[in-house]
């Protein structure tokens with residue numbers, strides 16, 4: 001998606017070797033007009049699929065998922081991050097290792113919102129090692145729902161998540177795939 005790539009080139013800030021900060025339009029301040037274009041592009045790419053629900057993870061995925069849902073005409077569920085180990089009640093849960101913070105946390109979704117047979121599209125802002133998507137995919141499997149695929153805004157293709165999850169059969173549509181990046185030379189895209 002050329003508009004997104006241009007924006008990353010212009011406003012993305014590279015930290016160290018593997019973190020891309022996009023706080024000015026995606027992760028802190030949000031460019032809603034750009035989100036609308038992102039939502040339309042997800043809809044175009046998954047036009048062949050029935051999508052009953054979009055599932056994302058708090059916090060950064062929520063805004064993107066909500067705007068995208070307006071084009072899919074479906075509800076959004078966001079998996080909540082939960083600090084406590086013992087989670088009682090009617091929830092599906094899985095563990096995710098945070099890429100940006102390095103720690104492990106639980107994510108939960110209430111069983112009443114994720115039903116057997118639901119056709120679920122995952123949406124997230126970044127794909128790096130794939131832990132967040134894997135955690136979300138497990139919630140979908142545990143619910144007996146059907147995983148349609150995953151829509152990712154920025155995939156860091158030099159990290160292993162995308163390749164591994166595609167090899168496992170997950171359909172992933174990434175709107176910008178970063179092949180390499182460095183503070184000196186900037187961002188290079190894969191396609």
Ligand code: 5GP
Pocket residue numbers: 018019020021022027057060097098099100124125126127128129130131132133156161
């Ligand atoms: P993964 O679980 O695939 O390793 O990482 C994906 C999650 O980590 C995303 O939900 C995103 O919030 C965060 N993340 C991973 N890499 C980056 C990055 O380079 N920049 C930002 N802003 N977030 C990232």
